[in-house]
Amino acid sequence: MPPRAPDPDDDGLAERLRQIVGDRRVLVRPGELRAYESDGLPGYQLRPSIAVFPGTRDETIAVVRLLAERGVPFVPRGAGTGLSGGALAEGVVLLGLHRLTRIITIDAENQRAVVEPGVVNATLTRLASAHGLHYAPDPSSQTACTIGGNVAENAGGPHCLKYGVTLDHIVALTVLLPNGAIVTLGNDDGEQEGYDLLGAFIGSEGCFGIALDVTVRLVRDPQAVRTLLADFPSVMAAASAVSAIIATGIVPAALEMMDNATIQAVEASIYAAGYPTDAAAILLIELDGAAAGIDDDVARVARLCDDAGARGVRTAADAAERARLWQGRKKAFGAMGRISPHLVVQDAVVPRTRLPAVLAEIQAIGERHHVNVCNVFHAGDGNLHPNIGYDSSDPVQAQRVHDAMSEIMAACIAAGGTITGEHGVGLDKLPYMDALFTAPTLHAMCALRDVFDPDHRANPGKVVPVHSCREWHSVRPPVAGRRP
Numbered sequence: 001m002p003p004r005a006p007d008p009d010d011d012g013l014a015e016r017l018r019q020i021v022g023d024r025r026v027l028v029r030p031g032e033l034r035a036y037e038s039d040g041l042p043g044y045q046l047r048p049s050i051a052v053f054p055g056t057r058d059e060t061i062a063v064v065r066l067l068a069e070r071g072v073p074f075v076p077r078g079a080g081t082g083l084s085g086g087a088l089a090e091g092v093v094l095l096g097l098h099r100l101t102r103i104i105t106i107d108a109e110n111q112r113a114v115v116e117p118g119v120v121n122a123t124l125t126r127l128a129s130a131h132g133l134h135y136a137p138d139p140s141s142q143t144a145c146t147i148g149g150n151v152a153e154n155a156g157g158p159h160c161l162k163y164g165v166t167l168d169h170i171v172a173l174t175v176l177l178p179n180g181a182i183v184t185l186g187n188d189d190g191e192q193e194g195y196d197l198l199g200a201f202i203g204s205e206g207c208f209g210i211a212l213d214v215t216v217r218l219v220r221d222p223q224a225v226r227t228l229l230a231d232f233p234s235v236m237a238a239a240s241a242v243s244a245i246i247a248t249g250i251v252p253a254a255l256e257m258m259d260n261a262t263i264q265a266v267e268a269s270i271y272a273a274g275y276p277t278d279a280a281a282i283l284l285i286e287l288d289g290a291a292a293g294i295d296d297d298v299a300r301v302a303r304l305c306d307d308a309g310a311r312g313v314r315t316a317a318d319a320a321e322r323a324r325l326w327q328g329r330k331k332a333f334g335a336m337g338r339i340s341p342h343l344v345v346q347d348a349v350v351p352r353t354r355l356p357a358v359l360a361e362i363q364a365i366g367e368r369h370h371v372n373v374c375n376v377f378h379a380g381d382g383n384l385h386p387n388i389g390y391d392s393s394d395p396v397q398a399q400r401v402h403d404a405m406s407e408i409m410a411a412c413i414a415a416g417g418t419i420t421g422e423h424g425v426g427l428d429k430l431p432y433m434d435a436l437f438t439a440p441t442l443h444a445m446c447a448l449r450d451v452f453d454p455d456h457r458a459n460p461g462k463v464v465p466v467h468s469c470r471e472w473h474s475v476r477p478p479v480a481g482r483r484p
C-alpha cells in the first residue's frame, strides 16, 4: 500500500488512536500541535497532522501496527532537542515517545542497564551513580534529551573524546520496525554476530523504525577528575594548544573551546561560570582516571597551554566549581538563544590539525556577510559548532545567515571534513549530502533503508535527498525568511 498523508477526520484514524492511548494523548487541533512544530532549531516550523503519545510499550506497538495497516507515515520524537530538524513531521503522524520512561533493569555487576526510549540521558546517569557508574555519552542537552533520541542521532557530547559516542555504549536494541514487527539487534555481551545491524540502526535518525528497549553499557566513575580552565589571547593560540595536547598522547576526558562571543553570552546569563570575559578563547580541559599520576598530566597540559600562549590556567578547586564550569559550557546554546529570536547551529567536523585555518576562514566568512559567528565546540574531536543568532522575520538577515552558513559548510568540506559530527542530517543538512557523497553511495543508503522500511513511512523526507530515493513525499524548498 503506498504511504499517504493522514487526515485526522479521515477513516477515524484519530479515534482509533484514542482507543489505544486515551483521549488526552491524541492531538489534532492546530493550536495544540503548534508545540510540536519545531525541534531545537526554531528556524524550521512544520506541523504534523496528528500527534500521538503512547504511555507504554504495548500502546506503542499497537499504534505502529495501526499505522502500518493503514499505510500511514510517522515521525518518532523524543524530547525534540534535535538540532537538524529530524523530529519534524509535515502533515504526517508525530509519534511522541517521551512517556516511555521506565528503567527496566540496572545490572551493576555487569555494568549494563536496559531502559525505555523516553528515559532522559541525565536521569540514567543519576540513577547509575548510586552504583559508582555512569552513562558516558553526555550531550550538552542531557538534562532534557532522551536515550531513544540519542540512539537515533548517535549523539556525542564533551566526554565522548575519551569515552566514545552513543554507538560505543549501546550493546543491544529491541526495535519496532515500521511494519510493526519486533526485532532484536545486538546482544548483552556486546559481541557482533553476522551483519552489524545494531551499528546500522544507531544514527538512523528515526528512518529505520523505533528504538524500544535500549541496553546500554555503564562506565565506572573515575577515581580522580581534574578540570582546567585555560584562558587565551587568541582563538589561534587556543587551537594550537588543542593540537599540542592531543599530540602528547594524553587523551583528556573532554577538551572544549569557547570563543569570546560565547563567553560573553554565558557570563551575561544565569549560567555565568566565572569565565574571563576579556579572553579571546578559553579551553575547558578535563583529565580523569587513576589518582596516581593525574597531577603530572595536569602539570603537563598546563605547560602546553602556557607554551601556546595562555594568559593563565587554573584548576577547579572542588566539585562545585567543576560543576559551575561545566554548566556554563553545557548551557552555552541556551545563553545565546536568549539574546536573539533565532539561533542556527552548525555541526561540521574538520581534521584537528586544520582547526586554526578553518576557524580563521569562518571568521572571515562571518565578516564578509556581516553576521556574528560564535564558536563553542568539541575541540578535541575537531567537531565545530559555529552558530549565528539572528531574526528570521528579517529576510535580508536570514539570507545573509544562510549564505554564511553555506560557505562555512563548504569550507569544512574543502578542509577534508564532514557535515555532521553528532546532530545528524535531518532536514537541515540535506542540501549538503550531494556535496559529500556520490550518487552510488547515496543509492546504497537508500537500499539499506529499504531493508528496514521499504515503504519509507518512518521519518519520510529525511537524511537522504529525495532525488536519491523514491520518496512518496517531496521535501519542501526553504521558505524565504523562515530558515537560514
Ligand SMILES: Cc1cc2nc3c(=O)[nH]c(=O)nc-3n(C[C@H](O)[C@H](O)[C@H](O)COP(=O)(O)OP(=O)(O)OC[C@H]3O[C@@H](n4cnc5c(N)ncnc54)[C@H](O)[C@@H]3O)c2cc1C
Binding pocket: 039, 040, 075, 076, 077, 078, 079, 080, 081, 082, 083, 086, 087, 097, 117, 138, 139, 140, 141, 144, 145, 146, 147, 148, 149, 150, 151, 152, 153, 154, 155, 156, 157, 158, 205, 206, 207, 209, 210, 211, 212, 330, 333, 334, 422, 423, 459
Ligand atoms: C542546548 C542543546 C545542546 C545540545 N548538545 C548536544 C551535544 O553535545 N551532543 C549531541 O550529540 N547533540 C546535542 N544536541 C542535540 C540533541 O540534543 C541530540 O541530537 C539528542 O540526541 C536528541 O534527543 P531527543 O530526545 O531530543 O530527540 P528528538 O529531537 O526528539 O529526535 C531526534 C531524532 O531522533 C528520532 N527519534 C527520537 N526518538 C526515537 C526513538 N525512540 N526511536 C527512533 N528514532 C527516534 C527522531 O525521529 C529524530 O530524527 C543538543 C541540543 C541542544 C538543544
